[in-house]
Amino acid sequence: MKSSVETKNKNKKDKTMIVRIAPVVGLALLFPLAAAAAPLAKECGPNKSYVIGFSQANFKEPYRAHVDHELQRLVKNYPQFKLVIADGQANDNTQVSQVENFLTQQVDILFVSAFEAAPLTPAVSAVYDKGIPVIELDRRTTGEKFTSFVSGDNRAIAHEAGLYAASLLPDGGDVAILEGLPSSSPAIERLEGFKAGISTNPKVKIIAVQPVDWMQDKAVEVFSAMLQAHPDIKLVYTSNDLAAAGAYIAVKQAGKLGQVKIIGTDGLPGPSGGIRAVAEGQWTATYVYPTGAAEALDLAKKILIDCASSVPRLVTVPTQRIDASNAKELYAKGE
Template structure:
């Protein structure tokens, strides 16, 4: 059950050797290179701490769930108060949000970057001020942060590709792909991994389009994709909302029964990917844990418990099909 809830961090030996401590770094990093000398100050259990949570875009259900998970976990830590900011998929606004947190002198920053490169410098700025920085889900360039928490998106993409190759298209076929936001690390990694999963098979990705993680854009992009390539057999989307949008486009065209749809996220909510698989709209999804609870636990270790944390914390995932969708949903909500 714990594995299915994806709350365990899987750490490699190399990761375990790279530790960050409670209050950032004294080195001045560009954001492209490694950290320097580490400080070891920690306020301890008697302190009160303000956490700034900079979210990329809460219009995405996954990101709203991430914020909800952070809020719920923080309520059990009496020393914590959390302030949330929504960048609304705007890099400049997210930079401004983080700058605002720094002006308020927050004690720790959690950030899920909209895109990697545009957010790298401001993340490094916070880190170099001695503020612990937890990078959640999406990444920035370099390693000027305290810890990154997320799932292995290359492995997720690879698993999706292998599922398509072995189960949906064992004799080969044609695929359409709806990518996430260009410039966000999961979009590249989920695409790269998927191609690894279908490598050597008689499977062709006939077209890839950008859906920016959004259901509505996924639907419009899929509609054009289906018209341009009526021979597509499988639609691979980088998240469940875009996969659901593609399903709606296919249904409107009367071709949904001719296609298979696969997404990523597997949120355990009525409108999430687990129910979409259980109800037959999606053939499969993959659990992509929000990391919200793990981020708060890490913040507690850094600020309250004065403990070291690993540089990377990789969360477990799971392939969801009709065989296990209901069970995983019920376990996640028990």
């Protein structure tokens, strides 16, 4: 028979064991294993079909048409995808309505290039808030409610153009800038980037800056007036190839061919693109502004087909300078 002392010692050990075990059980209840991150898309997987709604700023600008063409060409590599492109018609109200329609139709993912950033932000944010992934192409809205932004680095591209322009004028001279649409993020970033690049040559003086809203006819009108007011302009930087084409017309009409260097931005292929203009000596250079089409579709694949729980917030696509050293070769290749 056990003594009372032995019994007390046994009870003490049992209580000690209980005290030691209890906290472990409590921790398990308080901190369960973390759940895996949810997919970005409500519906996803390789055995379904998906609709991509793309709200394009407009169909007028050649660059916009180039983006549309690239998307339509490359989407054929994804049998599960149906691409629907809406023309924003360079009108805020029209584009807002189209984004709202895509929301009503419950597209599986929204691609968007904003005509103007601020007016479109609430509509894009509403799509995002409904759990539909949003890929912004080229032009940002003002909010943070988007899944990923795919773009060339406008500021870096323009900075490169500014450095190149500075090197073309070692003895200095007057320079003009034809800005894009001032309320769009690319126009702002390209203006700032070019100014920063060309400022590396203190002999260069920027004597005129004016927006032409990306349009050729306005570029002709504005640059013609600039040439009259400042007849010693030696170089003009334009925010897109269409404006560069307008600048060339103004230079030709003023009888100044060969006297004014023209630098564009876009580097578009085809008979009416910037690559041909450089190849034929009309412009000094242009910089390729990538469409981001391949990158946007790859993101859509990851989100919709691969059920990704995260994708890069920013995807930057590199540029290339088109000048006399490579323009003819690239144009012959159809690039």
